[in-house]
Amino acid sequence: MAHLRLTGDRAMVAPYATTTFLSAFLVFQVQPIIAKFILPWFGGGSAVWTATQLFFQVALLGGYAYAHLLASRLGPKRQGGIHLILLIAALAAIPIIPDKAWMPDSDGDPTLRIVALLAVTVGAPYLLLSTTGPLVQQWFARAHPGGNPYVLYALSNAGSLIGLLAYPLVVERFVGLRGQTWIWSGGYGVFAVLCGVLAWRSRSAPPVAAVEGTASSDAGAQSVGAMNVVLWAALPSCAVILLLAVTTQITQDVAAIPMLWVLLLSIYLVTFILCFSGDRWYEPQSYGVGLAVALGTGWWVLDHPILEIFVQMGIYCFLLFFGCMALHGELTRIRPAARHLTAYYLLISTGGALGGVFVALVAPRIFDGYWEYHVALVGTAVLVLDARVLDEWRRRRAGRRSSLDLIPPIRGLRAGVGAAALAGMVVLSFALWRQVEARTYAADFIGRNFYGSVRIYTGSPGDPQQETLAMEHGRILHGFQFTAPARHADRTGYYGPASGAGIALIERRAALGRPMHIGVVGLGAGMLTAYAEPSDTMEIYEINPMVLDLAESPFTYLTDARARGARVEVHLGDARLVLERQLAAGSKQFDVLLLDAFSSDAIPVHLLTEQAFQIYRQHLAFDGVIATNISNHHVDLRPVLLGAGAAQGLDFAWVQGFSDASLGYLQSSWVILGPPSFIERPTVAAVMGQWPSRKSILWTDDSNNLFSLLRFR
Known part of the structure; x- marks a missing residue:
């Protein structure tokens, strides 16, 4: 591909490069900004990013379609005039701060709600930004027939890359989320002025057909x-x-x-x-x-x-x-000749949009x-x-x-x-098919929705004492139940009596001497309800309706707890949002609040920030405790819990649970946050793990760096 050759005054060409670069920079800055803003609203899972990418791919297609129609159906004068009007009109959408009215109020698939939210919040500015590449290249080709417009496409991608890298390295570290939206909105205003100038100047440029014969970019087309x-x-x-x-x-x-x-x-x-x-x-x-x-x-x-x-x-x-x-x-x-430039880009963006539609909308359903x-x-x-x-x-x-x-x-x-x-392609296809078959063949149930993939399978089949029904979320075990009726209510897994959850519940019950009010964030198979005793109230917060259905049947923990006389209630929705709404009716006064809301092995960052723990603290009884399951292959969350507890005036205890295959215990790691009177109880102090570094990190909604906590092993 030929290098860019500029004919005429460089100062006259610079606006094309500047506008192209700035538009690409803003396009890829807005994606992490807006996705991070709405991530806590929709559960904090990977599907939120997939849904945002669906919107941006479809919006990119809309932008390229607009650019193609403008370039192919209208003359230079009308092109520039229409684009100038739309640039000014889109300024009404800034600042790009999502309205809280878009927060989910049901437990259905929120993909289309996310798309609609983004369309209302950033749709108009983003669509016009996405038209910049093909339109400015058309305008450049008219003004500089000896130049190579494909190089501007590469410059656009360079702006995109710099915009992306600048977000975690600079923007996210030093600017809060609301500040990010205002700075981005200001950047869009600058872009609108620059692009408006080019649109006005393009009105007097000759049609591209008059110059395309000399375009160097046609070589190899x-x-x-x-x-x-x-x-x-x-x-x-x-x-x-x-x-x-x-x-x-x-x-x-x-x-x-x-x-x-x-x-x-x-x-x-x-x-x-x-x-x-x-x-x-x-x-x-x-x-x-x-x-x-x-x-x-x-x-x-x-x-x-x-x-x-x-x-x-x-x-x-x-x-x-x-x-x-x-x-x-x-x-x-x-690639085609320059005269087919916008059609080429239109089909590229069509393909991108179809890919996004397939992953976000089609794949979860088929x-x-x-x-x-x-x-x-x-x-x-x-x-x-x-x-x-x-x-x-x-x-x-x-x-x-x-x-x-x-x-x-x-x-x-x-x-x-x-x-x-x-032959390699055939072998790869066969190997991948066997991989899918192996995962589905042994499953009693496998299903998927917006919140993840869940599989139910039988463990140790045929062993009357050790056979279990297990729930796997993603690639991580999220609970099981012994199939032998006599062992249905065993307290096992990550939640054995010597685990952090077991210590918190047993010791609080001993201290109170009365029925307890227990909160649980994350249902899984329902194993924690094995601790619910007669007259206890246990309120569980679960975002995934599929998990609730499976916990009701084939698992029996919920049914068994209710049969024992416990009141067990499940609230569907993101735990943080539901708990925040419930504050309007007053504090729940939980004696114990258990946080166990992992999806596969992923960290629910929005449930571990200072703002989240402020909500939890308001729902605790005066001397209540919070126990958090931090068992994870890849991330050490102790510093985050130490920082969150200190911010709420709570003492910290780290408890490691041991594994015992015969009893069904799994090795676990829990953090208990509570008042000194609880943390200093002899039973709690005796099981506290040694952690010499005592490193403290306070995550907030605006600032939460996970990479520093990754485990090297």
Whole structure:
């Protein structure tokens, strides 16, 4: 691809580059800003990010469609006038602060609610920002016929990447969320002025058809054919599916946080930048080998979920880079001439939107697990191989054979490589299918909704004393129950009598000498209700309606507790939001509040901030305690709980539960926060774990850095 050649005064060209860069910067700043703002409203899971990406992909499509219609149907004068009017009108949407009226008030799938919220809050500014790339490139092509508009596309992606990286490294660290929305809104105002100037100037520019014959970017361009049109949409669609599927795989075991979103989205954008910066960055043979290795390790890592988190992240990032590099590389190899520029971008954005729709709306309804990851791996292999075969067929048909093709060994080697690639794709597809089959075959039930994938299976089948019915959320065990009727009410798992939960409940009951009022955040299989005794009141907060249905049947913990005379009530919805609303009717006066709301192994960050603990503290009785399950393969949450407790004037005790297979006990880690009178009780003091560092970190809604807490092992 040719380098950018500027004809005329550089000062006259600078506004194109500045406007393109600023628009891209703002486009990718607003995504983590607005997603982080609404994350606590919808449960804090990875599906919130997927839903926001659905909106932004669809809005990008709308922006490119608008740009295409403007450029293809209207003359320069009307184009500039209409765009100028819309730029001014969109200023009415700032500042981009979401209205709390959009908070969920039901337990249904909130995906479309999130999309509607984003459309109202940032829809108009974002749509106009997303039109900047293709429109400004059209305006540039008119004013500078010797230049290469594709380089502005690479500049746009560079602005996107810098905007993304600036968020966790600078913006998130030093500016609060509301401040971020105001700064972004000011940036949009500057953009509107710059783009408005260009729109006004474009009114007097000649049509692009008058200059396209001299555009250097047409070198290497392909004609518009049916297969090319399909690939212009299919390749970027598969790249988006791969991006979102990999994001889900990582965030379901760590947390849905901007840093992880930014890391993966940055890799995705880097591949765009490299591929659209010139043909030298994508060499099909070399990247074909890398892609084969990446796809193989991407399959392998799913069967090794206990790998160190940084190893898993490295493998997923490796897969994402080579997968997107191959998909985007083939996309640039079949780029059209400049006169088809907006149609090309329109189909790219169509593919991206279809990928977002598939992951956010279609996959949860047709899959009972996160099988879109498997679809992405197979789709990447199929599409890249298809694009390479099509290119080879066209090359041979046009008679453009290399002199090396005349050498029989070389011809044989090429044929062997092609056969190996086809065989590898078949083997990969079979291996992925067996992986899905292995996970579903042994399941008594497997289902999926917005809040995750849940699987029920029988453990130790056939053993009358050890057989269990187990619940798995994502890839982590979230409770089980012995099937032998005599053991139905056993206090087991992470919640045995010597666990932090058991200590908190047993010791509080001993101190009070009366029925207790217990709050539980996170239902799971309902194992904590084994501690509910006659006349106790236990209120449970669960966001996932599927989990509630399964806890009612086939598990019997809830039924058994009610049969013992306990009052057990389940509140559906995000625990923090429900508890905050309940404060309007007064404090619950919980004697014990148990926090056990993990989704797979992911951290519910919004449930562990200072603002969340302020709500919990208001719901506690005067001498009540909070026990939090921090058992996690990847993250050490003790500093966060120490900081949260100190901010609420509560003392800290760390309790490690031991494992015992015969009793069903699992190794656990709990933190108990309470008044000194409880923490200093002999039984509590005797089980407190030693933690010499006593490092304290206070998370807030505006500031919460998870990476410093990741475990290295």
